Amino acid sequence: IDWIEGKCDMIADIVATIPEEERVTAMLMGGEEGRVAGNDMLQSWMIEQAGGKCVVTEGKDHNWIDVGVEKVFEWNPEFLFCTGSTGLDYSPEGLLADKAWSAVTAIQNKNVFVIPARIDAWDIPGISACIGTMYMLHKMYPDYFSAEQLQNEIDEYYTFMFGKTFTPDYLGYDLENE
Numbered sequence: 001i002d003w004i005e006g007k008c009d010m011i012a013d014i015v016a017t018i019p020e021e022e023r024v025t026a027m028l029m030g031g032e033e034g035r036v037a038g039n040d041m042l043q044s045w046m047i048e049q050a051g052g053k054c055v056v057t058e059g060k061d062h063n064w065i066d067v068g069v070e071k072v073f074e075w076n077p078e079f080l081f082c083t084g085s086t087g088l089d090y091s092p093e094g095l096l097a098d099k100a101w102s103a104v105t106a107i108q109n110k111n112v113f114v115i116p117a118r119i120d121a122w123d124i125p126g127i128s129a130c131i132g133t134m135y136m137l138h139k140m141y142p143d144y145f146s147a148e149q150l151q152n153e154i155d156e157y158y159t160f161m162f163g164k165t166f167t168p169d170y171l172g173y174d175l176e177n178e
Helices: 001-016 042-049 068-073 092-097 131-139 145-161
Strands: 025-029 035-037 064-066 079-084 112-114
Touching: 001 042, 001 092, 001 131, 025 068, 035 042, 042 131, 068 079, 079 131, 079 145
Parallel strands: 025 079, 079 112
Antiparallel strands: 025 035, 035 064
């Protein structure tokens, strides 16, 4: 509990330094195009904790909601995160190449990211959600939370939880080719 509270406080301290006019909009898409984390889900909360403004305005009962692609286009997030904890019927590369999706700011700016989950899902309820929140913070605000800082936190987390670190390839992320 102390570890989680300390990391949440650290994230909050970083986010407090980000001027309001620099805050970006974001959402997290589920396993299907047009399926999103409702505004009452952990994933939307993670976006908010990481300093983003979650564009999803719907949600109840902490469930994924099917809003359709048109609604995603209407919300027009600057960052689009995709769950890594379930199989996707689309790919970020496919969205980036799809002319219809080019209307979305996140696509135009190539700000589409899958939350790592190859071994340990960072976007589901649990301690690793702290790392997922830091991942979002880094992606949205790299000038405030660098790849090096994120890597240090990832290594600290796995050392604390499992007594060892794991390679980025093993965990399913790449901070070097950003």
